[in-house]
Amino acid sequence: MLRIILKDLKTFFGDKTVLFWSFILPIALTLFLGNALTIIFPSVDNLNTFFRDVKIEYVSDGGQFLTETFTVFLKKMEQEIGLSYRKSPTINKSIDRVRKREINLAVEIDSDNVFTITKNREFKSELAENLIFGFLEKYQLMETVSRKGKGALTQEVLAELDSNNNYLAITSLNREKRDSSALDYFGIVNVFAFVFWTLAIVIPLFNSEVKAGLFGRLRISGISKSSYLFSKLISISIFLVVVTLAIFVFNVLVFKVYLGNSLMLLIPLLLSTVILAAAIGVLIIAWFTKLEEGGALLDLVTPIVVFLGGGFLPILDFSSEAGLNAIGRYTPLFVQNRAAFGLINGGNFSIASGAFQYNLTWTIILIVIAIIVFNRKE
Numbered sequence: 001m002l003r004i005i006l007k008d009l010k011t012f013f014g015d016k017t018v019l020f021w022s023f024i025l026p027i028a029l030t031l032f033l034g035n036a037l038t039i040i041f042p043s044v045d046n047l048n049t050f051f052r053d054v055k056i057e058y059v060s061d062g063g064q065f066l067t068e069t070f071t072v073f074l075k076k077m078e079q080e081i082g083l084s085y086r087k088s089p090t091i092n093k094s095i096d097r098v099r100k101r102e103i104n105l106a107v108e109i110d111s112d113n114v115f116t117i118t119k120n121r122e123f124k125s126e127l128a129e130n131l132i133f134g135f136l137e138k139y140q141l142m143e144t145v146s147r148k149g150k151g152a153l154t155q156e157v158l159a160e161l162d163s164n165n166n167y168l169a170i171t172s173l174n175r176e177k178r179d180s181s182a183l184d185y186f187g188i189v190n191v192f193a194f195v196f197w198t199l200a201i202v203i204p205l206f207n208s209e210v211k212a213g214l215f216g217r218l219r220i221s222g223i224s225k226s227s228y229l230f231s232k233l234i235s236i237s238i239f240l241v242v243v244t245l246a247i248f249v250f251n252v253l254v255f256k257v258y259l260g261n262s263l264m265l266l267i268p269l270l271l272s273t274v275i276l277a278a279a280i281g282v283l284i285i286a287w288f289t290k291l292e293e294g295g296a297l298l299d300l301v302t303p304i305v306v307f308l309g310g311g312f313l314p315i316l317d318f319s320s321e322a323g324l325n326a327i328g329r330y331t332p333l334f335v336q337n338r339a340a341f342g343l344i345n346g347g348n349f350s351i352a353s354g355a356f357q358y359n360l361t362w363t364i365i366l367i368v369i370a371i372i373v374f375n376r377k378e
Contacts, residue, residue, distance in 0.1 A: 001223070001231040008235035011205055021201050022243045026194040027250060033190075034183030034255070052082035054128045055103035057094040059087070062109035066139070070109065073135045083128065094118075104128055126317070185314050187257030188344070191248045191270065192336045193311040195277045198243055200298035202236060203284055207291040225374050229282050233367070236278040244270055262343035265352055269343075272359040273336050279366040286374035309333025318342070332362075 012018055056074065060067040074085040088094040094106035095118045104125040106118040115136060119125040248270065251257040259266060288294035306312060308328030318338040321329065328334040339355035342348035 001227055001234075004223075004228065004231040005235040005238070008232070009238060012202060012235075012239045015205065018198075018201055018205070022194070022198045023246060026190045026197075026247050030183070030186045030190045030251060030255065033186045034181075036182075051077070051124070051128065054083040054105075054124050056083060056085040056105045056107060056128060057088040057097065057103055058085065058107035058109065059089075059091045059094065060109040061111045062113040066113050067109065069139060070135065077131060105132070107132065181258075182314070183255055184258045187251040187255050188340050189309070189311055189314075189333075189337055191244055191251065192273055192333055192340065193306045193309065194247065195240055195244055195270075195273050196280075196302050196305060196333065198240060199236070199277045199281050200295065200302045202239065203281055203298060204291060204295040206232070206285055207295075225377075226371050229286060229367075229370055229374055232285055233275075233278050233282050236281045237274055240274040240277060241271065244274060258344065260344040262340075265343050265349075266340060269336065269339055269352060269355060272356055272363075273332070276332060276359045276363050276366075279363040279370070283366045283370040283373075286370035286377075289377075305331050305333050309335075310337055332358075335359075 058070070058074075060070065071087075074083075077083050078085060088106070091106060091108045094103065097103045098106050098118050104119060105128050108116040108118075110116070115132070117129055117132060119129055245267075248267075252259065284294035284298065285291065288297075308324060308331045309315075310318075310328075311333060315325070315328075315334075315337070318325070318329075318334070318341060325334075329338070335355050335358050339352045342351035
């Protein structure tokens with residue numbers, strides 16, 4: 001097995017075309033898409049693009065001062081970033097309109113001045129909700145000052161309060177996560193995407209072994225068919241690990257791709273994705289007598305998988321189950337990217353756990369099928 005693995009690795013790293021497509025292209029593509037699609041992601045310069053069709057309805061039984069202050073806030077947001085708002089006769093009607101996706105947010109302020117926000121699962125709704133959280137943060141600071149005086153606050157908080165003179169600026173003070181820029185997004189997505197792209201490039205390199213009489217050579221060498229497949233699983237995995245980790249490290253160090261506090265979980269997620277991709281490669285080797293056909297199948301399917309997983313056009317809301325997401329959420333790249341950004345933007349371990357289970361389950365299934373099919377061949 002070791003000789004087979006070393007031979008494969010020598011072939012992979014000795015092929016200049018494979019190295020170009022595996023290392024150079026993903027870096028260039030990340031840089032290109034990260035700059036070309038900047039406008040799709042929220043920034044100070046393009047906030048109007050994101051909020052111009054956001055609709056908010058609210059009902060307030062809260063204090064008069066809070067209600068008036070909230071209304072002034074909404075009016076200011078309407079003027080500055082183009083969202084629209086109106087006071088609703090009943091909260092139930094507004095919630096029903098949220099369900100029908102006629103509006104984005106329904107806000108209820110009860111008699112205890114507690115905010116209840118009902119939203120649909122769209123990225124713009126998340127952004128609008130964060131604006132309201134920003135308003136509440138500033139309002140609570142102002143209320144504390146008015147009740148207890150400045151002595152109740154630390155100098156650091158006071159400096160923060162004094163330096164933010166409008167409601168919009170306060171929304172940038174989220175200390176737990178930050179919204180992904182285009183470069184942040186593609187710096188992660190392309191790492192996972194090129195696990196599958198590289199697999200499609202590597203598989204045709206095994207065609208010479210098949211044409212040279214693979215099964216006869218295996219019988220002569222005394223290597224079992226299962227051992228042969230496992231050697232391929234290992235060699236493909238090693239190559240993909242080197243490629244993806246190199247791109248990953250480059251993106252983080254050079255492009256400053258944001259990872260939050262999730263590095264220690266992103267790497268195992270990436271490794272499990274690599275093993276899943278290698279298992280797909282092993283099945284292709286076992287199934288197709290002519291690997292050109294298997295390579296053609298990968299060339300056909302991989303772009304579809306990458307597209308549905310957000311590799312070409314960004315998916316800003318992986319939680320949505322509508323539209324293409326209804327199909328894409330079952331595909332490998334979508335699962336990996338959803339888990340990766342769940343970790344980066346919110347520390348969502350349950351999504352990551354689901355991705356690990358997905359990868360492990362499919363890896364086992366694919367390897368078992370490959371062994372059964374390959375052992376039946378003569």
